[in-house]
Amino acid sequence: MHEIIQITWGAIVSFILAFTVGITYMGLNRKITARIQNRIGPPWYQNFIDVIKLGSKQTSIHHGVMQHMGPAFIMVTSVMSLLIIPILNQNRFFPNLNFHGDLVFLLYIMVFGPLGMALGAGQTGNPNSAIGVTRGLSQMAGFEIPWVMALVALMIQYKTTSIVDLMNIQVETGKWLMFSSPFAFLAALLAMLGMFRYAPFDIVGAPQELASGPMSENGGKYLFVMMSAGSVFAFAKLTLYVDLFMGGANNLIILVVKTFSLYLFPMLYGIVSPRYRTEQSVRYFWGWPSLFGLLAILHAMFF
């Protein structure tokens, strides 16, 4: 019983943390993008305003039960990955649900949400949603390959499928995995571009074309939950990258620094890139990133 309370408590705290950081990052993203494009841009807290606005809006229509359940599905993915990924070294923050052998589980739980959202989007009957979903799923099939390659490379190099083990190794050797397994890091980094769906991989939402794709029929509470989930998920992913490749973090400040610097990469890459078509982006991920992944595996096998 005590355990359950502790997990619940941990979950709530982690969620709030992730939510806050995630939303902030998004706001910063908008600001930085604007500055680079020589605009003033919204304030960094603009996204908080948006979320609160959405949350307080009254929703009056829905298109069916799947649309209703879709956001909940997404939340499952976000929160579950947040709960599984250790936030600080040695699980010093709340260990939550972290367990040994979590990497494969993580890989799968991360696709739970997109599929749920896709179902929700499907039921709205909006063709743009469906088109967006097919693009999203296709793109997912693209970036998962280098991502898995990177993970497998790590797994076989260190003979573990546990994130905590990998973090401990980095702490013990004092060497970040991004240096000891550079190819895996490269592959994972490029896969991350796809995960964040910023340009050039933003064809899923493609605002000018698809009216934000899967989300297009959602507003009010649905969009509120989706946005929250997105921000939490973004933070979770960044934390995972930090845990895996950048030695984790000993306290929250370091974590924020590391995650933000990592976050800059997809953000800046996106700002200077045009948009890829779906098949282009899929092929992109099966090109160089996958080659890096392969090199990573070879590296892991022979060194």
Next chain:
Amino acid sequence: MEFKLFDLSIVEYAFFVTSVLIILIGLYAALVKKTLIKIVIGLSILDAGINLLLISIGYLKAGTAPIFSPALVKNMPLTLENIKKLSEGMVDPVPQALVLTAIVIGFGVTAVALSLVIRLYRHHHTLNIDEIKNLKW
């Protein structure tokens, strides 16, 4: 190969040579000629050649017909020894019996063949075997 072409003993084999030649002629007719009737004739010639061959296998030099006719037996008592002695000069009767059968069979086949030719002529209005091939492949 033991061709005794320049040996006079080849003459002794005239029967064989002739029968082989007849067989070949018959076969040639059956295999090359276009007219059904000619083919049937060729088959008949073939039969004749084989019958000749069979008969000549039973040939005995200076042998008599295998018949114990009164003239041959005269007044000899027909003991086993006498019969043996007489029979030594006789040609082999078995091929003759075989040939008899073979001739009859050949005749039967020819009769059937000819009636088939009649049928074919009625049906196709030609006797050219190259034009009678509705059944193929």
Next chain:
Amino acid sequence: MKKILVLSLLAVFGVYLAEVLFKIDFGHQFFLNGVKDFYLTASPDKLKVANVVTSIVVNFRGFDTLGEVTVLFLATTAMSSILYKGRHKLGERAVLFSSSRIVMTGSKLLFPAIILLGVYVFVHGHLTPGGGFQGGVIIATGFLLMLLSYQDYQVSHVVLSVVESLAGITFASIGLIGLLNGGTFLHNFLHTGVLNNLLSGGVIPIIYIAVGFKVGAELTGLIYTALNEKD
């Protein structure tokens, strides 16, 4: 092209055949203990049949002859089956040519003589060269002559088929009687008599006479069928 192919094939075939045949010592016996020696002695000795060929044809290898008779019978049946086109009507046969009176009269005169000759040949089959087949063929030529000479010459189909059936049945029954009587098919169950007598050889003359009738009837039937065939 085809001719050359056939000729070369035939050449190879002929050469191989002749090559082997030349190894036969022509005109001499060279095999030992062949069956012919037995036939040559047993025929006059046991069967009391002067013509060894006849005893072989009818008795030693009588089974072949039964088959042979069947072949003829089948040939007739086959021919009439192949040419059969609806029901025959008597006298409705193709007019090939009209014969002159000389031919007609001559054939009429010759006909009994030919039949008689045929009968003689098959009745004396076990004594002299000749026999049922030869006699039967002679008889058939008699009918052929008549059929050629007279456009309206009739041979009764019923009679023909009765004769040929009866003759065939006789042959087969004699064989079966032999089976019942002596334990083997075509067993010579009659007394063999004296060599060179007309009534010698047991069942051999009887069978040969039956064969004669059968061959005669069948060949006549063949000719008749072929002539009588409607276009």
Next chain:
Amino acid sequence: MIYILFSILLGGAILTFLANKISGLLRDTFFLLTMLGATLIFYTQLHIGGLVNFSIGSFNLEWGVNSFSWYFSLIVLGLGTLAAFYALSYMKGKENLGFFYFSFLISILSMLGIVMSHDLISFFIFWEMMTWSSYFMVIYSGKNVQKNGINYILFSAFGAYAMLTAIALVYANIHSLSIVEMISNYGQFSPALQTWIPILFLMAFSVKAAMMPLHVWAPGAYSDSPMAYTSVFSGALSKMGIYGMILIFVTMISHLPDDTWFREVFAWLGAITAIMGTLWAIAQDDARKLLAYSSVAQLGYIITGVAIGTDLAMLSALFLAALHALFKGTLFMAVGAVERQTGTVKFSEVTGLIRKMPWTFIASLLAIIALAGIPPLGGFVGKWMLYESLINSNHYILVIAIFFASTSAFLYCYKFLFGFFLGQEEKEWAHVKEAPALMVVPMLLMAGFLVILGTFPGILLKPADTAMQTLGFAPTEGHLWSMSVLFNAWGDQVLLRPLVYAIAGIFLFFLIILTVKGWKNTRYVTTKDISSSGEVPLEHENLTFSVNFYQPFLRAVGPVMKHRMITWYREFGAGMETIFDFTRRIYTGNGQTYAIYVMVFLVIILLLQNTIFG
């Protein structure tokens, strides 16, 4: 008891066939009674280890049950019984029902026969019975008979003949047909035989298990048989191939000195099968075809697991085999339900059934989640074990391949759900009702079982483990799995229960939040009521996106899919037929030519006589 079981099935099949002439009710009764009777006898009366033998045709036939075959009979009978109930309703009003039920029961009989055979000859006989009874099903609809039917029977026969050759070789060498003796004498075969016998057997099994490159028959055959049977066809019948493969891999391949090659090749073939099956499934517009290709792909995973052959891999293969029967059975049944209610199975024709056939949707949804391997359903357990076993046994590239296949599988999973159930609701389908209870309940039962397995895979892993012990594996309970915990060789573990509870808790929590907020105000509007670039679609406009659904993705993988195996086979077949057509022209129709042939034959022999008769 085995006799009784078989006689019940055989007699029931014949009685059902005959009863069809009398009355439909009688036929249905017979059919159901037979199926239930067989299942009842199997579970209550049959004890593991029992053997019966008798002799026929101077062969000694042996039938018996062991734990391994029990596991597969479980799949056959479980799925068979549910499909039987389903079939009663699904087949109502169709033609030739006696024929259908007869083939159904015979194929159940033959599958049981296969797993219970302890000698090769009855194994083969049952194998062939299975082939032709399922062939009857493939051609039952009468569509594409000449193409798909012939394909199926041709490949099956190819496999069967390979097996027959192997059996003949075994028999010629040990003069016994007992499987046990074959295994025990395997070591004494000559090296060539040691290699070839398993290869020949595996050829037979991989045909039924639809492994590349022998899978060509599968899509057509699966999609052409009536859906009530396809669930058994894809769910249970294909498992017979897996059954045989496991047997061969465990008893023969593992004794080969160079078994690594075998294993690698088969594992890769399995993986390629999975990838190609998935890609082709994505491209389909016909739901039956989609599921058929998906079956091929799923069997590819299982084959990979079997080929790797470690404890965990074998366990995952067995687990996935049963699981595949469950979810693919459910999905084919769902397609059948849709087909029966709407008359079409094309995604481009039917949309928005979710509100009309909610139960079918729920069953499909659960089955799809299991198929995709997403936690918290049973599929994840199988996938996890497979990945871990591959990683632990150092098959890294293989992991990537398998993972690629299963990631891409999400695409067709979504397509299946979206195509039928989501999208805009059309007037055209307004009349559609939920399928009859007899059809829905079996689906829901299986889907429910999938949910349970997600939390308590031990239910199924227990018999699988027993089965593996029969094959000579060490017991794995406790160090590879327990009721709801999974382990890998590195000591990592997944505690399923907290994860599942967490997922359920989070989901419910947010669902409640969503529901409670604005409970009163939120109302349902039709799917026509959307904002599409500011325009509202008219009543007759169907904006559902279903044609060229994954075109961009397919464009991306285009080069891989340019070559289709079946095209090669077809070209090969066409080439062969041309040769055949040419060959038969030997018979020119000219009698003289035939006579010349005779002479040619003679002359050839004459010329070659010294060679031939030397």
Next chain:
Amino acid sequence: MVGSPVLFIAIPLLAAFLIPLLGFVWKESVRILPGLVLLYLLYLSLTLMEQVVHTGTIVEVIAGWAPPWGINLVFSPLTGLLTTLMILMGFIIWIYSYRFKNIDFQEAVKYFILLLMLITGSVGIVLTGDIFNQFVFIEITSISAYALTAFYKGRDSAEASFKYLMIGSLSSMFLLLAIALIYSQLGTLNMADIAAKAHLMKPEFKILALIFFITGLGIEAEIFPLNGWAPDAYAQAPGPIGAAFSGIVVKAGVYAMIRVMFTLFDVAGTHQFLIVIGIITLIIAEMSAVRQEHLKRMLAYSSIGQMGLVIVAFGIGTEEGVFAALFLMLNHAIIKSLLFLSGSYLVYHSTGKYISEVDGIARNLPITSFLFALGSIAIVGMPPFAGFWSKWSMLTAAAHSNLILIIGLVLSVSLIELVYYFRVLNRIYFFPKKKEVVVKKPTINALLAMGLLGLLILIIGFYPDSVTGYLHAASQSLLDKGKYIHDVLSTGQLLLP
């Protein structure tokens, strides 16, 4: 003594001679008599067979002259088995064609005489122990076959028959040449005697005689390329005669060829030769069958192919191989006859006998179609039907002799076979029916005959033990040459009148 083997020849001959006479008296008797004869002979052959298996070969002497002087009939387990099979098939074919040519009495008389003689000739080929006598029986069979092939008037049957006759004449020429060569060397015509003295022959004579025998008998046994006549004859003959060809006549031809090769001469290389020639026959025939458009022609090619298979099995040469070959022959006789009998009803309505004309015919002819399907499935060797067991024994025999390649070849050819049979089956059952077709319903007796064959397929399929005992005895008797010679030549002393 139940009866003597000679009755197998004598009684049908007597009946054949009687039929025209009886026809004058009572027309129906023409149809009944052959059946009675065949029924009696079936009983006789079954009892004799039982006796032979237990007490050994019966050698029947004709005209009281012991072999080698007289002609003899040998009723060994092998010949007995084939005789029984042929008589059985003959009987079933008789049942099937009981109402044949119901209207035209004249035709019926001829049909039944010729059918009876076809069967008798084949039985004679098998039973006789004398090569010339065998030749005579071959001719009896052939002439009946020519006539029966040309039996239907409206079609191209005369063409088929003429081709058959041409090739058949060549066959008899070669047989006579071979007989002449043997006689010139050994002075005897008795098979056992020849076999006993074969070592006295000069080898070139022996080989040439063997080659002539192979060519002559190969024409009857339908080996490639001597089988040009076969498809035409099978396709053009009336349905029951097609069945008789494949069920009876070919069997006799194969038997004669095997007897010559196994018993008469002891030439090396015959087994390999048989295997090669059998495989060529098999492959060419099956290949030709695939693209066939005529149903009966397809069946004919299939039949030729099966005979190739039989010859391959004989070529294996071991006891297992011979067993398999005999089993194949048995099954092929039954199954192919069923296919011909049912197949001819399937295309009865059509003049061209095209396969495309059987579309959807199962709806009108359910039983016939079912039996055809049963036959097809059985002949491609699917268990649990008869064809499987023979194919299986063939494979084990080949495997045991390490002829793996043969297994592969045979099986891949079986695949081809499967394709064309199933194509037809699919058409019969699953193609839309053409409207204008008026099918001919099979008569009761035809259904009875086909049902009997179907029953046999099932019996052998489910209980192969019912025949394997006889087959084993038969295969032993074929391979035991010494026993054959001894049995024949020791028959009695001179039986004199």
